[in-house]
Amino acid sequence: MTNAYIVDAVRTPRGRGKIGKGALTHIHPQELLAQTLNSLVKRTGVDKRDVEDVVAGCVTQAKDQGADIARMAVLAAGWPDEVTGVALNRFCGSGLQAVNFAAMGVMAGIQHLVVGGGVESMSRVPINAEGANNDGNNDHLRKKVFQVPQGISADLIASIEGFSRQDVDQFAFESQRRAAQAQQANLFKMSLFPVRDPETGEVVLERDEHPRANTTLEGLAQLEPAFVKLGQQVVGFNGETYDQLALQRYPEVQQIEHVHTAGNSSGIVDGAAAVLIASKEYIVAHGLKARARIRAMATVGSEPIIMLTAPAPASRKALSQARMTVSDIDLWEINEAFAAIPLQTMRSLELDPQKVNVNGGAIALGHPLGATGAMLLGMVLDELERRNLTTALITLCIGGGQGIATIIERV
Numbered sequence: 001m002t003n004a005y006i007v008d009a010v011r012t013p014r015g016r017g018k019i020g021k022g023a024l025t026h027i028h029p030q031e032l033l034a035q036t037l038n039s040l041v042k043r044t045g046v047d048k049r050d051v052e053d054v055v056a057g058c059v060t061q062a063k064d065q066g067a068d069i070a071r072m073a074v075l076a077a078g079w080p081d082e083v084t085g086v087a088l089n090r091f092c093g094s095g096l097q098a099v100n101f102a103a104m105g106v107m108a109g110i111q112h113l114v115v116g117g118g119v120e121s122m123s124r125v126p127i128n129a130e131g132a133n134n135d136g137n138n139d140h141l142r143k144k145v146f147q148v149p150q151g152i153s154a155d156l157i158a159s160i161e162g163f164s165r166q167d168v169d170q171f172a173f174e175s176q177r178r179a180a181q182a183q184q185a186n187l188f189k190m191s192l193f194p195v196r197d198p199e200t201g202e203v204v205l206e207r208d209e210h211p212r213a214n215t216t217l218e219g220l221a222q223l224e225p226a227f228v229k230l231g232q233q234v235v236g237f238n239g240e241t242y243d244q245l246a247l248q249r250y251p252e253v254q255q256i257e258h259v260h261t262a263g264n265s266s267g268i269v270d271g272a273a274a275v276l277i278a279s280k281e282y283i284v285a286h287g288l289k290a291r292a293r294i295r296a297m298a299t300v301g302s303e304p305i306i307m308l309t310a311p312a313p314a315s316r317k318a319l320s321q322a323r324m325t326v327s328d329i330d331l332w333e334i335n336e337a338f339a340a341i342p343l344q345t346m347r348s349l350e351l352d353p354q355k356v357n358v359n360g361g362a363i364a365l366g367h368p369l370g371a372t373g374a375m376l377l378g379m380v381l382d383e384l385e386r387r388n389l390t391t392a393l394i395t396l397c398i399g400g401g402q403g404i405a406t407i408i409e410r411v
Contacts, residue, residue, distance in 0.1 A: 004103035005283055005290035006408065007046070007276040009378030010039045012195050014208045014366040017122035017268035023205040024195060024270040029058075029065050029121035031198050032272040033073035037115065039193040040274045046286065052111045054085040054274075055101045057094025057118030057370035061087060062130035069119060089370075091399035092337060093299070094118050095273060096373025096406055100297045102277040107294070112282040117274035118370035124270075127369075134399060145304050146235075148242045150399060151227035151265070153307040154338035155258045156246050160306075161344050165259040168339035169220040172264035172363045175336060179360025180213035187359055187386065191378040210267045210366040223261035231256060249305045264339040269366030273374035292381055295391070295407040296322035302401040308341050310403025311395040312348035318393065318405040326351065329407070330389035333376040335396040336361035345395070358383060372396065377408065384410055 012032055015024030024032065033056060041048050056070035070085030090097040095118030102116030131137070134147040148156075158168060182188060194206035231243035240248070243256050283290055298317035302310035311334055319325060326349055334342040334356055346356055359379065362372060373396055380392040395405040 001107050002109055003280060004106040004277050004294045005280065005411065006292040006294070006381065007278050007283070007288055007290055008040060008044050009191055009273070009275040009374070009381060010036060010043060010193055011191050011273035011371070011375045011378055012036060012271045013192055013205045014210050014269040014271040014368060015205050016209045017270050017366070019123050022123050022270055023209055024121070025123040027195060027198070027204065029119050029124065030069055030072045030076045032121065032195065032270065033069065033119040034077035035195060036117065036272040036274045037073060037077045037079065040115065040276055044276055044288065046113065046276065048079045048083065050113045051083050052114055053105065054083065054115045055098040056085065056087050057090070057098040057373065058087045059089055059091055059094055059120060059369040060125045060127060060129050061089060063125050064121060065125045090402070090404065092335060092367070092369055093373055093396045093398040093402065093404035094370040095375065096377065096394060096396060096404050099275045099277065099374055099377060100406060102275070103294045103297065106277050106279045112279040114277050115274050116277055117272065117374040119272035120368040120370040121270045122268045122368060143237065146245050147304050147307070147400070148246050149230060150307060150337065151260060152231055152242050152246055152256070153305065154260050154340050155227055155256050156250065156253065156306055157308060157344055158259045158340040159253050159257045160250065161340065161347065163259065163340050163343055167343065168259050168264040169217060171339040171343055172220055173215060173217050175357065175360045175363040176212055176215040178358060179211045179364035182359035183208065183211060188379070190382045208365055210269050211360070211364045220263045223263045225258035226261050226265065228258045231258060246305055260338050260340070264363060266337050266362035266367035267365065269368050271368035271371050271375065273371045273378060275374050275377060290411050292408045292410045295409045297406045299402060299404045302403065304401035307399065307401045308337065308397040309344060310401065311341065311345045311397050311405065314403035314405040315349060315393055315395050318407050322407050324407065329391050329393045330355065331358060331380050331383060331392040332356045333380045333392065333394040335367065335372060335376065336363040337367060337397055339363065341397050373404070377406065381408060
């Protein structure tokens with residue numbers, strides 16, 4: 001098996017994911033990804049004809065995001081007809097899985113130049129726009145495993161771990177503080193490119209739109225819990241609510257404390273990202289310089305009702321594969337789907353909080369579902385270089401009870 005090298009990584013700014021309120025809502029998601037692809041080849045100087053495949057994560061593959069958005073983006077970008085594209089869905093881990101699949105082709109020696117990334121326009125194609133819910137509307141499956149919405153799972157994790165409302169709000173405040181500080185210092189500029197209107201060519205967005213630099217703990221404390229009414233919704237075959245179904249699986253919990261709000265959960269945004277993966281042979285033959293290599297990658301399944309606890313075991317599996325320990329990782333990116341997730345992962349792995357999400361995360365910056373994993377990889381690679389550090393681990397929780405982790409090492 002050969003090495004897979006990261007040549008470069010780019011992303012759009014994250015735009016607010018609400019029609020009429022976000023700068024990217026009028027840009028078709030195919031165009032978001034197409035501009036990302038063109039920015040990637042412009043920065044690296046590679047020949048588009050050499051790209052053997054574009055692998056793109058996209059969670060809600062319906063409406064504007066249907067019809068194999070990866071292939072449509074290749075065509076929208078004006079790339080040669082011979083360049084293929086495939087869209088995948090591993091829920092929130094889709095963007096990182098796309099990078100991993102791209103790396104697998106190179107590591108197997110089958111391919112030499114592949115793009116992995118993702119896109120999500122959450123304003124144009126909202127969550128569950130395909131009407132599939134958590135389980136694809138399969139009553140037979142529901143009788144085996146009645147999955148609850150992720151917000152209920154996040155509150156269940158907080159209840160089991162004993163994370164208070166103050167704990168999750170404090171984490172959210174720190175995410176906003178770090179993101180605001182990084183944005184003020186232009187730390188994101190290395191990976192960012194400005195999105196332009198496809199018709200006029202005018203720049204419509206050149207910096208992340210979601211962070212709220214004026215966030216205070218007092219303001220966060222005033223927000224209402226987001227999942228109380230959802231938890232009381234009657235959905236079970238025997239008249240159970242979502243909360244009751246979760247508690248049936250975890251009877252050691254007296255009740256679910258609903259601590260997550262719009263302020264300590266990930267933001268709904270639009271955006272795209274792409275990572276160029278190459279073999280050593282291609283890099284040498286074309287005079288390129290690799291920024292990092294993929295050291296390890298792993299996925300792990302977890303119990304599907306609690307759903308969001310797999311980042312820690314996925315990280316352990318990736319570390320074992322690389323013959324590394326927690327202490328060998330310089331920086332961590334743990335997706336902030338809900339504040340309890342990174343808190344639980346940090347506790348489980350005994351991580352130093354000063355090494356985790358050092359420039360903020362999805363609570364402040366937003367979580368464009370299919371693109372986030374690729375964005376996190378690019379963001380932490382930039383930070384490794386800025387700090388002259390070597391290794392990073394990127395991990396995300398995933399719907400249905402899964403986790404994904406990737407370790408990168410600068411070269």
